[in-house]
Amino acid sequence: MENIAPPKSEWQTVDHAFAYLARADKLPHRTEGERTLLDQIPSSTRRVLDLGTGDGRLLSLILLSNPSVEGVALDFSEPMLERAKVRFANDKRVTIIKHDFTYPLPEKLGLFDAVVSSLAIHHLTDPRKKQLYTEIFNHLNHGGVFCNLEHVASPTWNAHLKFFAAIGQPVETEDPSNKLLDVETQLRWLREIGFIDVDCYWKWLEVALLVSFKP
Secondary structure: OOOOOOOHHHHHOOOHHHHHHHHOOOOOOOHHHHHHHHHHOOOOOOOOEEEHHHHHHHHHHHHHOOOOEEEEEEEHHHHHHHHHHHHHOOOOEEEEEOOOOOOOOOOHHHHHEEEEEEEEEEOHHHHHHHHHHHHHHEEEEEEEEEEEEEEOOOOOOHHHHHHHOOOOOHHHHHOOOOOOOOOHHHHHHHHHHOEEEEEEEEEEEEEEEEEEEEO
């Protein structure tokens, strides 16, 4: 049966959603990175995997931009999953799966035209990050895109302090689960795995969009 998108309203347009999120979200420039990410999702995309979906924010923007997409939202946090379930309660295009991606991605997920993630993978250890990137490669169709809007490491401590000053938080409040890694190392890993056209498409201090494609 053909998936039918919900009736369209102003809240189902990307511009309106971004205007609201720009006011509501506390992380400066995040919507700029998200808009750049959306630009990398081809209009021909039919299946998207959102890793660490949280409350479903990023996947919802992708669905607004391309209503024909079928989305799989993956997270392990029950509170976040509950928020995502509320967000997508009436949207049959979305399947929500509980999974901790410190463990390998389930094979049953199948193949995708795009895999996306937002501010999630940096919680993994570096060896697990690289392993996950390999799993993502294996779950992509040929020509598929991987877009990771990520919290990355600054090159110096002073630059790290500058980031926390810019977001209005004392560095002492940094999430102890953060395992930040520099952009260049991650780009090199993606190339080694077999991705092509690998680059950092957008960056603001410690927030970067890493984009790569499966040949």
